[in-house]
Amino acid sequence: MTDEAQEYIDDMAAKRGYVLSYHKVMAKHDFPVLKAANGIVSAAYLDQRIIDRKTKELIFICCLTVLRAPRAQIQAHIRVALAEGASAQEVLEAIEITLPEAGIVAFQDGFEAWREIVGADGLEPTVSVVEGSAL
Structure with a gap:
């Protein structure tokens, strides 16, 4: 080298x-x-051109999610977007844009990349569910 x-x-x-x-x-x-x-x-x-770096990162996150890029690649751009001032909610909304065109499977990959980076948790059902079910 x-x-x-x-x-x-x-x-x-x-x-x-x-x-x-x-x-x-x-x-x-x-x-x-x-x-x-x-x-x-x-x-x-x-x-640096017309679109600022934060916006470019949000676009990149959306594109990489649609393309089902490796999670590490999506997460690298999520980290930069957050460092450039994007909120966790803004990043999530960029990923949600993928739903109509790329579908739920692509969205879920991007969503999981986001969830791991921001540490998002959810609500647990208060009713009985079968262990391992897709709820």
Whole structure:
């Protein structure tokens, strides 16, 4: 690994607030392709343009939920959205937008990613239910 690749991955982490496992591996094994791919991401997502970073994160969370991205990837964006000033409720509403177009299964994946990050709990039924039922 070159010093340039290490500096690049460190800069990615600082600008994004996270790096994904594929970023780390690509920095070591195919640095030119990582730089090319990150250039597109920077232009569309990281560079300050008209839409603020918090809003971009909410959009990203919605898109990743629809695409059923890995939970860790959704959670990375939830953390950044919260750090950028989004409330837990705003993040939940972004995930709820996925319901009409992507359906309940995609929504549930995004919801679970959100629940784990914000520590949301729920109400337990006061009536008897069969253990393991889908309530």
